[in-house]
Amino acid sequence: MNNKSIYVTKPTLAPLEEYFDVLKGVWERGILTHNGPVVQNLEKQLAEKLNINYLIAVSNGTIALQMAIKALDLKGEIITTPFTWIATVSAIKWEGCSPIFCDIDPHTLNLDPKKIEELITDKTVAIMPVHVFGNPCDVNTIESIAKKHNLKVIYDAAHAVGSTYNGKSILEYGDISATSFHATKLFNTAEGGACITTNNELYEKIQRIRFFGHNQSKDIVEDGFNGKMTEVHAALGVANMKYYDDVLSDRKKKYNYYHNALSPLNFLYFQKFEIGEPNYSYFPVIFDSEERLLKIENKLNKEKIFPRRYFYPSINTYTNIVDYQKCPVSENISKRILCLPLFWNISNNQINRIANAFNDH
Numbered sequence: 001m002n003n004k005s006i007y008v009t010k011p012t013l014a015p016l017e018e019y020f021d022v023l024k025g026v027w028e029r030g031i032l033t034h035n036g037p038v039v040q041n042l043e044k045q046l047a048e049k050l051n052i053n054y055l056i057a058v059s060n061g062t063i064a065l066q067m068a069i070k071a072l073d074l075k076g077e078i079i080t081t082p083f084t085w086i087a088t089v090s091a092i093k094w095e096g097c098s099p100i101f102c103d104i105d106p107h108t109l110n111l112d113p114k115k116i117e118e119l120i121t122d123k124t125v126a127i128m129p130v131h132v133f134g135n136p137c138d139v140n141t142i143e144s145i146a147k148k149h150n151l152k153v154i155y156d157a158a159h160a161v162g163s164t165y166n167g168k169s170i171l172e173y174g175d176i177s178a179t180s181f182h183a184t185k186l187f188n189t190a191e192g193g194a195c196i197t198t199n200n201e202l203y204e205k206i207q208r209i210r211f212f213g214h215n216q217s218k219d220i221v222e223d224g225f226n227g228k229m230t231e232v233h234a235a236l237g238v239a240n241m242k243y244y245d246d247v248l249s250d251r252k253k254k255y256n257y258y259h260n261a262l263s264p265l266n267f268l269y270f271q272k273f274e275i276g277e278p279n280y281s282y283f284p285v286i287f288d289s290e291e292r293l294l295k296i297e298n299k300l301n302k303e304k305i306f307p308r309r310y311f312y313p314s315i316n317t318y319t320n321i322v323d324y325q326k327c328p329v330s331e332n333i334s335k336r337i338l339c340l341p342l343f344w345n346i347s348n349n350q351i352n353r354i355a356n357a358f359n360d361h
């Protein structure tokens with residue numbers, strides 16, 4: 001029996017020779033950064049693939065979130081979810097805003113739109129929901145609340161490349177979406193990310209912010225910083241683009257295979273997809289108790305299988321960084337959720353090995 005370790009994720013990597021082919025051009029030109037031709041090529045290919053208008057590639061997803069806040073000139077309270085990666089909240093704080101936590105829906109795992117309005121004050125400037133594990137948020141309800149209260153919407157779409165709603169990329173919803181191309185993401189450039197908007201003025205402003213605030217004539221016209229993606233990172237993205245469709249369809253198949261294997265277990269439940277089509281980029285399972293999660297995690301680890309407690313703990317409980325705000329659903333779910341290994345070309349045999357550990361615990 002193949003007893004090799006299985007980790008929660010594994011980066012999608014095009015064959016090395018194909019990466020070299022793109023890098024060769026970088027070496028020949030001697031241009032490593034400053035929005036070079038490979039970054040521009042990657043932006044164009046991604047925009048075409050996702051059928052979106054304006055995509056600005058940047059150095060990582062956290063910077064993309066900060067740039068989105070900066071581009072919208074936000075100062076004040078931003079309503080967000082506690083069930084996320086710390087970067088959502090650190091981006092808000094680094095831009096001088098305050099995170100206000102809205103509890104989540106226990107099934108979609110996204111911020112619960114029914115709980116937004118009670119959190120709005122005269123200091124609220126925006127809503128920043130996360131498409132958790134690539135599951136599209138209820139964008140229509142969020143948009144109508146934002147319109148009613150004159151708020152901006154930034155989606156943390158770090159997980160959501162490939163997710164759609166109404167036949168359209170989920171990245172085109174909100175004033176700006178910020179995504180991540182980190183090594184662990186469905187599409188990766190090792191480190192990287194992007195801002196996406198449908199507004200031409202914001203598109204141009206974000207480009208200036210990315211490049212120290214320069215305009216086309218190199219005058220400093222904006223309070224910018226360095227958000228540039230390098231040619232070396234973009235080259236990995238261009239090489240990986242060739243496999244994008246395959247990765248996306250493989251994820252869905254493997255997600256369904258896992259689901260079939262584990263759905264008979266009555267102590268588990270799964271994230272619910274209510275709106276649009278997710279990208280199936282993660283396979284989270286929610287246990288009936290933390291005790292059972294720890295027991296099964298321990299068993300999996302003994303069998304050299306390493307899932308990840310994600311997101312854990314709920315961010316509203318990080319009291320060294322934020323003031324505690326009660327979010328009972330998120331606090332409860334985060335103790336009972338485990339993301340199982342899922343990556344490009346994980347085999348059915350590997351999934352069977354993982355599922356077996358659940359079956360006879």
Ligand SMILES: Cc1ncc(COP(=O)(O)O)c(C=O)c1O
Pocket residue numbers: 060061062063084085087088130156158159179180181182192193
């Ligand atoms: C929900 C969420 N937001 C933001 C980020 C930040 O992205 P990055 O790691 O590219 O900075 C992550 C990252 O991994 C994430 O999971």
